[in-house]
Amino acid sequence: MKYINQSDQLNQPDGGLGIVLVNLGTPDAPTTVAVRRYLAEFLSDPRVVAIPKLIWQIILHGVVLRVRPKRKAEDYKRIWTEDGAPLLAISRRQQAAMTEILNSRMQGSVHVALAMRYGNPSIASVLQELRRKNVQRLLVFPLYPQYSATTTASIFDAVTGELQGWRWIPEVRFIQRYHDHxxxxxxxxxxxxxxxxxxxxxxxxxxxxxxxxxxxxxxxxxxxxxxxxxxxxxxxxxxxxxxxxxxxxxxxxxxxxxxxxxxxxxxxxxxxxxxxxxxxxxxxxxxxxxxxxxxxxxxxxxxxxxxxxxxxxxxPALNDTPEHMNMLADLICRHASGWPEAEPSPEDRH
Structure with missing residues (x-):
């Protein structure tokens, strides 16, 4: 396995807590090409479609991606706004609200990032951004109230898959569900x-x-x-x-x-x-x-x-209403409370 060189960050100051809000994702545009690219990533996830890979790839690329993207692109056009896909626009407002709330409640550096399981911004790119900020603690929050292997566990796979390539990883916590909170x-x-x-x-x-x-x-x-x-x-x-x-x-x-x-x-x-x-x-x-x-x-x-x-x-969904944002912030604070101050990154002895 090829590891990412992190020697340039070892002596940087503690970058604090990184919080990653994650939702499903959306195509970049309501076009057949963009929807096909998005669906190819989404439907290739074995957590989503648990059919033997070889068989499913033949079906996916031979049938599904030849027919479904055009129809779904028309569906996306019906809801697309000046701000783009509603899910991404609302999620960005949630990120902004959460940043404001948490920076007023929590001491130290808090970096609230937004990632999508499929499409952009990708989980890998967001984690890389937080790595450059030298976060010492990482709290991953899938915005799915009910747990499913098709959603929450898939996000876990993507997060850990990215971290496998890091020489030094932050302390990681994962909010699994809140369906009956x-x-x-x-x-x-x-x-x-x-x-x-x-x-x-x-x-x-x-x-x-x-x-x-x-x-x-x-x-x-x-x-x-x-x-x-x-x-x-x-x-x-x-x-x-x-x-x-x-x-x-x-x-x-x-x-x-x-x-x-x-x-x-x-x-x-x-x-x-x-x-x-x-x-x-x-x-x-x-x-x-x-x-x-x-x-x-x-x-x-x-x-x-x-x-x-x-x-x-x-x-409508709870979206970025103040009540929803404060409730999610409370969940984050409960998970982050009692988290000890992070030790500095270890020096590379090799």
Whole structure:
């Protein structure tokens, strides 16, 4: 293995704490070429698609990347803004807010960086930037409330994969999940309650979580259970009875069976059954993105109304609201508290 030469930083002063906020990612532009590049990276991750590599690469490059990028590029165009992809724009605002909050709360140098698991800014480039700042402690925060091997563990793979090439590595901590943290449940519940107080309560509240294949769940991925735990705790806070809410899973890809029930089929069934009004919230997403703004707020809305529904609304993600940012900052401070002062980088004895 070829190691990165770090001798030039060994005698630099302690660069403090590096905090890396990580989300999924987005294409650089709403074009077929950019989406193909993004999907090639995303769908080549064995954490995401657990099919034998040789077989999947033939399918991916022979079929999927020939068809899907053009269609998904059109979807991205529907939500693209002057600031670019909503996920990246919102994430940058989250980074800015977190920088302000943490620098007011924590002593010493704090560097808040933003990385995307796929696309830009990449995890590797962000870690290299923090290395140049000589951070002694590194806190990685995947912005996924519920743990899944397809998301949180994939970020762990990317972080450790980059660090394997470093001669000296900082002390590393990793926030694994916060799906049932009381503060998260409180902020999420208040967001839903406030929306419904202003817009009125629909007959049904649907919690729509991003899905995973059923066999991933059977193999031990706890994600669906954590989704149910989140929804159940929020429902308790809102005081809803069982007829007022439901949970489903969205964003199915491919022919295999995913965890059920499916969001699209649920909404179509409700429309056909005469459920006239629905509000949908997506607690697995800490920032609005293609899956919420296009899939849920547009595509699924159309399906519900065409099936007979009358009123449909998407409740926005927590995004960069002050309540959300302060809650995430509290989580970071709890993980960082009690972290001893870092020892200086060891001198290279070789």
């Amino acid at each position: 009381p503060d998260y449940i409180r902020v999420l519940s208040e967001s839903i309650r406030n929306y419904r107080q202003q817009a009125g309560e629909a007959r049904r509240l649907l919690f729509s979580f991003h899905g995973i294949p059923e066999d991933y769940y059977q193999a031990g991925d706890p994600y669906p259970d954590e989704c149910h735990a989140t929804a159940n705790r929020v429902v308790e806070q809102l005081g809803l009875d069982r007829e007022q809410w439901h949970l489903a899973f969205q964003s199915r890809f491919g022919a295999q069976e995913w965890v059920k029930p499916y969001t699209m089929e649920t909404l179509k069934q409700w429309g056909a059954e005469g459920i006239e009004s629905v509000q949908v919230v997506c607690p697995a997403f800490s920032a609005d993105c293609l899956e919420t703004l296009e899939e849920i707020a547009m595509e699924n809305r159309d399906a519900f109304l065409q099936a007979g529904g009358k009123s449909y609304a998407y409740i």
